[in-house]
Amino acid sequence: MSKKLFFLVLFLALNILTANLTVAQEESQYTANFIYNVAQHNRVAPVNVIFTVLKPTYTTSNNVMWFSSKQFANLRDAIQRDLQKILEVKGFAVRGPFENYSLIPYPEKMKIDFILMANIELIVSLKDETAKAESIWIGKSPIIQAGNAEITGKIMIEAKEIATRELMWVKKIEVKKFQFPYVVRAPYNTPHPTPGKLYSYEPIFTGMAKGFEEQYPEIMNIIYNSLNPGEMIIIKKEAQALKSKKQ
16 A cells, blocks of 8 residues: 555656646747837838937846846847837938947948937736745655746837937836736755745746737837827937037
8 A cells, every 4th residue: 555655646746847847848948029010001201310229228126137038039139120110110211220339330420310229127026925845745845936926117218319328308118017927846955945036037037028028019009109200300400409519
């Protein structure tokens, strides 16, 4: 009887381990695709304002480096590409793209009016946290951490005058709050976890990427509707006056 019980416990433990490893592998392999289709039929006449679009920057909290995860690997190029497409449909001329300000050649700086770039901030809050042994039958069992992750944040789109880098225009877009459950399996024979600290953030990054991926088209559409050619022509005159004064 005891031998049968031993093999039953062993069988259950192996099945739990296999299932958790499969989930962890799926989470680490997920990469979001951030897709936005600009309405090309809305293309307007050329406007005498020249932009360049730089790579986005990121802000985080609690040292959760979501932006460097594989799940968000496509975001930087997607943001830069789609901002450039939006500007072109709106009638603006676009130079570049460039990785950052220091890589813009001087002759290009003489032609460009504005730098456009995004800063993306996502904040993770862990709620309903629990941590318990995976199995009461196995000594030094791996710890299962579970709970809910709540994601908030914002996107700041800024247009700066190219020479002085003075901020001339800004649009703030709130990320719609979303929440998802997470499960983290701590390694075998590890100490009991500290509250608020996870052994792995892969499930968090995957949930964040999926939620932000879903909102991405709506966010880009807000940016599209916010960039007004008439307003930018007025701002260009203000920027030229500012540049002349500083020179």
